[in-house]
Amino acid sequence: MAEYPIPYALSVGTLRSGDWASSVPDLLVAEGRFGVRLDEAPATARAAFERRVAEACAADAWLRDHPATVTWPGGQFASGRLPAGHPLRDVVREAHVAANRGAVPAERGASYGSDLRLYAAAGIPTLQFGPGDIRLAHSAQEQVAVPEIVQVARALVLTVLRTVGTK
Numbered sequence: 001m002a003e004y005p006i007p008y009a010l011s012v013g014t015l016r017s018g019d020w021a022s023s024v025p026d027l028l029v030a031e032g033r034f035g036v037r038l039d040e041a042p043a044t045a046r047a048a049f050e051r052r053v054a055e056a057c058a059a060d061a062w063l064r065d066h067p068a069t070v071t072w073p074g075g076q077f078a079s080g081r082l083p084a085g086h087p088l089r090d091v092v093r094e095a096h097v098a099a100n101r102g103a104v105p106a107e108r109g110a111s112y113g114s115d116l117r118l119y120a121a122a123g124i125p126t127l128q129f130g131p132g133d134i135r136l137a138h139s140a141q142e143q144v145a146v147p148e149i150v151q152v153a154r155a156l157v158l159t160v161l162r163t164v165g166t167k
Contacts, residue, residue, distance in 0.1 A: 001038065001109040008035030009111065010049075031074070035111065038079045046072060077113035080120030082127045092129055092159050099154035110134070129155070 001007035012032035018025030036045045050070050057063040082089055089107075096105045110116075110128060119126040131148035 001111065003108055004111050007109065007111050008037050010034050033075075033113075036077065036079050038081055038109070040079060042076050042078050046076075075113065078117045078121065080114075080117035080126075081109075082120075082125055086125050088125050088127060091162060092127065092155065095158035095162060096129075096151070096155035099158050100151045103151070105129070105155075 010032060012030045014031045015028065017028040034045065034049055036042050053068050053070050057067040093105060093107070097103065112134065114128060116126055116128055129152065131152045132144040136142050
């Protein structure tokens, strides 16, 4: 996660305030995503955020009498990771190198939510490996180059062939 300037960001995706363009709003609603650190329980992250908001309110004369309310609707994602030293990382990397003329895949943490957390929570060793540019995911420009799909498919086939029957 060291490559990210803010690996566990607070991203406010929507803001709503006021009923009319010329009125002074009596309410502001901000909704977003709160990043959970690797190996941090979501409940621990939520409690720390709520404490910080309470501290900010206590330090402000107006907010002391009108404190912000924090609620947690919508999706909340735990972190997940492949256990340190697990052989799956090396098997996938070696299969990618062998299948793609020595090209070593980039390895990095992900600062976004994914289903990896579900497998990790169930004790299933997993990692994210695939084609495309995550910056384009779920956008109008979402696309994946066919050669990248072929590279990943080759690596996955080799990964399966090298691991079947090893357990």
